Amino acid sequence: MAGPGRGVGLAEGVFIALDAIWANKLRSFLTVLGNVIAISSIILVVTIIQGVNAEVTKIFTAEGADIFTVRRESLVFSQEEAMAMRSRPRLTREDARFLRETGTAFEAVVESADGSGRVEYGNESLGGVAIEGRSWEWGLIDGNGLEAGRYFSPLETNRARPVALIGIDVASELFPGADPESAIGRRIRVHSLHYEVVGVMKTRGSSFGFSRDEVVVVPIRMFQRMFGSRNSLSFSIKPRGPEFVQPAMDEARTLMRIRHRLRPADEDDFGISDSSTFLDLYNQFTAGIFGALVGIVAMALVVGGIVIMNIMLMVVTERTREVGIRKAVGATYNQVLWQFLVEAVTLSVFGGAVGITLGYLAAAAIAAFTPLPFVLATWSIVAALVTVIGVGVVFGIYPASRAAKLDPITALGYE
Amino acid sequence: MNETTAVPTAPSGEPIIKIRDLKKIYDMGRVKVEALAGIDLDIHRNEFIAIMGPSGSGKSTLMNLLGCLDTPTEGNYTLSSHEVSALDDNELAEVRNREIGFVFQTFNLLPRATSLHNVELPLIYAGVSGRERKKRALEALDIVGLAERSDHRPNELSGGQRQRVAIARALVNKPAILLADEPTGNLDSKTSLEVMDLFIRLHDQGQTVIIVTHEPDIAEYAHRVVTFLDGRIESDVRQAAKRLDTEAVPG
Ligand SMILES: Nc1ncnc2c1ncn2[C@@H]1O[C@H](COP(=O)(O)OP(=O)(O)OP(=O)(O)O)[C@@H](O)[C@H]1O
Ligand SMILES: [Mg+2]
Numbered sequence: 001m002a003g004p005g006r007g008v009g010l011a012e013g014v015f016i017a018l019d020a021i022w023a024n025k026l027r028s029f030l031t032v033l034g035n036v037i038a039i040s041s042i043i044l045v046v047t048i049i050q051g052v053n054a055e056v057t058k059i060f061t062a063e064g065a066d067i068f069t070v071r072r073e074s075l076v077f078s079q080e081e082a083m084a085m086r087s088r089p090r091l092t093r094e095d096a097r098f099l100r101e102t103g104t105a106f107e108a109v110v111e112s113a114d115g116s117g118r119v120e121y122g123n124e125s126l127g128g129v130a131i132e133g134r135s136w137e138w139g140l141i142d143g144n145g146l147e148a149g150r151y152f153s154p155l156e157t158n159r160a161r162p163v164a165l166i167g168i169d170v171a172s173e174l175f176p177g178a179d180p181e182s183a184i185g186r187r188i189r190v191h192s193l194h195y196e197v198v199g200v201m202k203t204r205g206s207s208f209g210f211s212r213d214e215v216v217v218v219p220i221r222m223f224q225r226m227f228g229s230r231n232s233l234s235f236s237i238k239p240r241g242p243e244f245v246q247p248a249m250d251e252a253r254t255l256m257r258i259r260h261r262l263r264p265a266d267e268d269d270f271g272i273s274d275s276s277t278f279l280d281l282y283n284q285f286t287a288g289i290f291g292a293l294v295g296i297v298a299m300a301l302v303v304g305g306i307v308i309m310n311i312m313l314m315v316v317t318e319r320t321r322e323v324g325i326r327k328a329v330g331a332t333y334n335q336v337l338w339q340f341l342v343e344a345v346t347l348s349v350f351g352g353a354v355g356i357t358l359g360y361l362a363a364a365a366i367a368a369f370t371p372l373p374f375v376l377a378t379w380s381i382v383a384a385l386v387t388v389i390g391v392g393v394v395f396g397i398y399p400a401s402r403a404a405k406l407d408p409i410t411a412l413g414y415e
Numbered sequence: 416m417n418e419t420t421a422v423p424t425a426p427s428g429e430p431i432i433k434i435r436d437l438k439k440i441y442d443m444g445r446v447k448v449e450a451l452a453g454i455d456l457d458i459h460r461n462e463f464i465a466i467m468g469p470s471g472s473g474k475s476t477l478m479n480l481l482g483c484l485d486t487p488t489e490g491n492y493t494l495s496s497h498e499v500s501a502l503d504d505n506e507l508a509e510v511r512n513r514e515i516g517f518v519f520q521t522f523n524l525l526p527r528a529t530s531l532h533n534v535e536l537p538l539i540y541a542g543v544s545g546r547e548r549k550k551r552a553l554e555a556l557d558i559v560g561l562a563e564r565s566d567h568r569p570n571e572l573s574g575g576q577r578q579r580v581a582i583a584r585a586l587v588n589k590p591a592i593l594l595a596d597e598p599t600g601n602l603d604s605k606t607s608l609e610v611m612d613l614f615i616r617l618h619d620q621g622q623t624v625i626i627v628t629h630e631p632d633i634a635e636y637a638h639r640v641v642t643f644l645d646g647r648i649e650s651d652v653r654q655a656a657k658r659l660d661t662e663a664v665p666g
Contacts, residue, residue: 012539019527325523328484329537329584330512332505408484408511412523 034304
């Protein structure tokens with residue numbers, strides 16, 4: 001691109017600007033401080049949120065995208081609603097049986113309950129391990145897979161057999177140096193009860209820096225024996241196919257209302273959510289953060305733009321004679337305008353580039369010292385560049401037009 | 416030894432510059448300064464004209480109008496059969512770029528740019544690109560004998576050399592007229608002669624040259640001397656131009 005009506009080309013205009021930036025390093029840096037602050041905060045916040053996003057999405061979709069959950073609690077936003085939920089009926093194994101027997105759109109209904117406790121083998125002991133009670137259908141919908149062994153059988157669930165699957169971290173802590181295969185058949189203690197290991201799960205990875213492999217899965221009836229059956233169960237339901245997600249959710253809701261004998265006017269006394277329910281909520285939350293960020297950044301950019309405009313006015317005054325010379329040898333209004341506009345944009349982009357670098361370094365530092373992953377969004381860099389180019393044009397146009405309007409004789413006579 | 420040529424007769428044919436009743440009036444509020452009080456002037460191709468006159472008589476005002484750096488208050492100015500007084504700012508810029516080479520008393524070079532870049536400047540605005548631009552700028556620098564100084568900046572050159580770079584810049588677009596407002600005004604007599612030699616050689620090669628000067632011995636090199644007084648032409652005489660002893664002047 002040679003610019004309107006040719007004249008000083010883009011590359012040369014940028015070069016002139018960089019030369020001037022280099023000649024007045026401190027002044028240039030102070031000039032673009034607004035841009036630096038605005039852009040580095042965009043990059044930093046976007047990178048952090050992207051990192052959190054990646055983790056959160058991983059958690060919410062861990063079970064599989066089409067699996068939804070029926071719980072006693074639903075998503076609430078006030079203290080009163082939370083209090084009201086305490087009188088809701090618990091979800092029981094009879095509810096699960098009803099869903100399985102009457103439902104038509106379900107492939108699997110998994111009963112689940114979660115707790116934590118101590119796991120022991122010989123002299124090895126591990127506290128604070130997640131203990132998950134599951135019905136045998138869990139084996140059907142678990143997308144994670146096993147390192148060794150097998151899932152529970154229906155019989156083991158219903159008869160409450162003391163069999164357990166263990167996470168890979170539990171295996172390596174309890175049986176140091178042994179391979180997963182050799183864990184099968186060993187007898188461990190979970191929450192003071194004896195269990196036989198029947199399977200070792202593949203790694204589930206970590207989220208926010210915490211391992212998700214310190215886990216033991218036991219049959220739900222055993223879980224209730226350990227922790228009592230007073231707590232509500234929850235049901236993870238897999239629809240017949242991906243296209244049945246909505247019908248299955250509708251059916252689950254209808255069946256639960258029948259089971260709880262609700263009248264049409266009554267509200268649900270249970271909650272149904274799929275992975276997108278939480279993701280939607282979370283996305284609303286991050287959108288709020290982005291909104292606030294955009295406001296702050298816009299303010300910093302306006303202030304930065306005004307500073308750039310002032311410096312460019314000063315530059316034009318300093319270089320009045322240069323403009324006179326250029327006009328005397330034939331530069332037109334547009335050609336001079338273009339030159340100073342390129343210079344203002346270069347200055348602005350320089351600030352943006354410093355901001356991108358600082359934001360990037362800060363984000364990388366955060367990723368290095370926290371469990372957050374480093375997810376640099378290309379779009380945030382593109383958006384930052386487009387923004388600073390815009391700032392350069394908007395705030396550069398007035399000084400540039402002042403230069404372009406200069407009368408050659410007057411400009412040449414300027415000392 | 417200096418030699419002289421015979422007094423030329425007035426050239427015939429269509430003049431390259433035709434000025435009729437040209438006025439420039441500066442409105443200073445209470446007083447109006449009549450810098451040019453309505454002048455008529457014809458200039459033909461390949462003339463070599465010296466413009467003289469006391470300070471404030473309107474010489475620079477005329478040069479600025481001829482160079483399209485300024486617009487007249489009244490009157491007509493035809494350059495290469497184009498009516499210039501009717502042009503807008505963009506068209507004037509184009510005329511300055513293509514038809515006119517202007518040499519200033521104070522050189523007016525870009526201080527941070529090399530000789531080469533200074534000479535390239537008119538070509539940049541003419542849209543000549545890259546290699547062609549550099550080639551033509553080097554040719555122009557060669558004409559003024561400064562090809563080997565192409566990467567020097569103005570502060571690395573003597574006054575005479577700076578003025579020769581400025582002349583190269585004025586020449587590079589092959590202008591119809593070469594205008595110089597006191598080009599030797601800031602130079603000592605020896606460097607003044609170097610610069611005059613350049614103008615004489617350019618004129619010999621067919622260039623139309625108009626020079627403003629205060630010094631009679633500079634005006635002697637012109638074929639025609641136009642003298643101003645109070646914004647009017649007081650006299651307009653043709654003369655036998657003095658020739659420089661070319662061997663005494665470095666190329
Ligand atoms: N921008 C201006 N505003 C007002 N008056 C001006 C302006 N430029 C020139 N003049 C006046 O116009 C008259 C002619 O000026 P000009 O510069 O043409 O003279 P000159 O012959 O070139 O003089 P010198 O030999 O000193 O250069 C002078 O009286 C001067 O004061
Ligand atoms: Mg003058």
